[in-house]
Amino acid sequence: MMIPRKKTALAAALALALGGALGGCASTGAAAGAEPMSARAASLPDSKRFDLTEPSYDLFRHKKLVNTTVQQSFGFDIPNKRLFVAQLKNGSSSDANGDLAISRLDFSGNLKGHMYLKGFGHGVSIGVEPSGTASYLWVEVDPEGSSARGTRLARFKFVDGQTLTNTSSALTKYTPVAGSTGVSATIDPVNKRLAMRYKTSGWRIAVYDLADVKAKRYEPLVDVAQPSQNGETFQGYALYGRYFYTLYGTAYSDDNPVPGNSRLSTIDLNTGQRVAGPTLTKAGGTLTHREPEGLAIFRTDGGQMRLFIGFASGAQGDRRSNLFYKNVLIG
Template identity: 65%
Template sequence: MQTTAGYPGGVRRAAPVAAAVLILGGFTAGASGVPGEARSRPAARLPDSQRFDLTEPSHELFRHRRLRDGTVMQSFGFDLRNRRLFAAQVARGPFSDHRGDLTINRLDHAGRLKGHMRLRGFGHGVAIGVEPSGSATYLWVEVDPHPASDSARGTRLARFKYVDGATLENDSPALAKHRPIPGITGVTATIDPVNNRLAMRYKKGNWRVAVYNLADVKARRYDRRLADVALPSQGGETFQGYALYGRYLYTFHGNEYGEENPPPGNARLSTIDLNTGRRVAGPTLTKAGRSLTHREPEGLAVYRTGRGEVRLFLGIASGRVGHRRANLFYKDAPAR
């Protein structure tokens, strides 16, 4: 099957986990704490919204796509307005993960590499936020890694314009830095592109997630949190990404294939109700890309087609050391 030009959403439904499929069109978008500092308002209740059925089969967007460096894809996100896909990876080099050096890849929706950007002293890239602004794209990436971390974890969020071929240092004046909650020792962000909200996973003792209207974070109105909940335990499996859509947060846990994790692996998805902090679905084993070598879960993101249909994408890294490849699959069935 052919993918319709311009956006991943074709005109026919793809077979589960089939090659070269039509993407990004599932169900139509519906309706849309840590104890706060003294001046913070109580978290508002997020309006009800549709959620994805994690038990339904996954469908394939692409397999075996090369990124700029040979490391695994850590996370990804979509610019809906400009039809761009961005993927973050730890930059190639023996000390890059310790320093927090990242490479941001710009791809088309077939997974072809169209450009890249270098970030120095940012973090590990477990999640990124993608924000369209006219014909430009702005990214939200962790920055200023905690000095005690062997694998760099940022302590602030940085918003900056994506520029092909550019290199940004972590003290660049091109960065707008944010620390919505003081005293955190790790932080990343993802954006709900349908409802223009930002979810911030942060560590202050334990790992939590706070949700804001994107405009409030940009204006530094940090007291206007919409939600702030502790993340439920996943039983020790490695956290690999998260995505926000409506009132629900989707999380991805698991490890690469190995002697203690043979195929189909332990990659699991969960759904968390941000109004209660409770897991309402999962952990659900996903077998997407089960035939891949290495097969490590890496990132989640939400996409909406031009027809208003929403899909939850999951990323999986494959390939041998030094030659890792990016793979994207999606779920589109609504929970009943």
């Protein structure tokens, strides 16, 4: 059932009354002290979408990050011309503990700074929020499971050289859907919206106005089930307008030779249906290893929109970062 997004006492009362009838959303009848979640809305404004069949172009290849593990995700601070890449921190226990390394790069791929995060998650996706000359990151936090996945979101200022734990006072934590797991986020930098991917009985996608999440008003603009991708390995996502882009695939191997199995799809968040893909991408086809890792949205100074696709390359113990993009919009 869907209810129009209205910040009124009536809407709040209806949300409390309906509770679990809003399939997939956490109950609004939460315990005392919990942050409430409101009823979902009907739709996002219309927008264009990226043509996944068009060629991809290089931003950079074979760039070093602060650690030597595979990159997991990335995002741009467009006004301040910064790029942030998340990866598991070096060390055999990092995946189990949810320990991450964040590299700050310029748009040429030069390493300019780093942070370490202890007890956060797997880095499936990160959001980047410019605020004046500062960059704030949105990262999963408070992980659970043998391969740590976040249960909440954390927002914090990027400070070069700093190490944060998941109990640091520098964090602000958010729980848009209580009791969910596998929580991660990305930000649409043009429309100032946050998309959260999370799991209850299955994987779901919720989109919020970024300002609402920061104010802990959890009133989703949309909340839909993520369409199945037939068991393929999920590797990242991005949000632009009404469309949600997903990346699936694995590294080259004897069972996955060139051109590989890296595929992109487009989901219309107003219907919850896939409207394009899965489309094979051959971006960076000559890379060694070539493991798909991460998607992000970017707008150039001239207004061109780009969907960036990340790949890890290089030998084990010396993984490198590679970014490519598509720039043709349709619709």
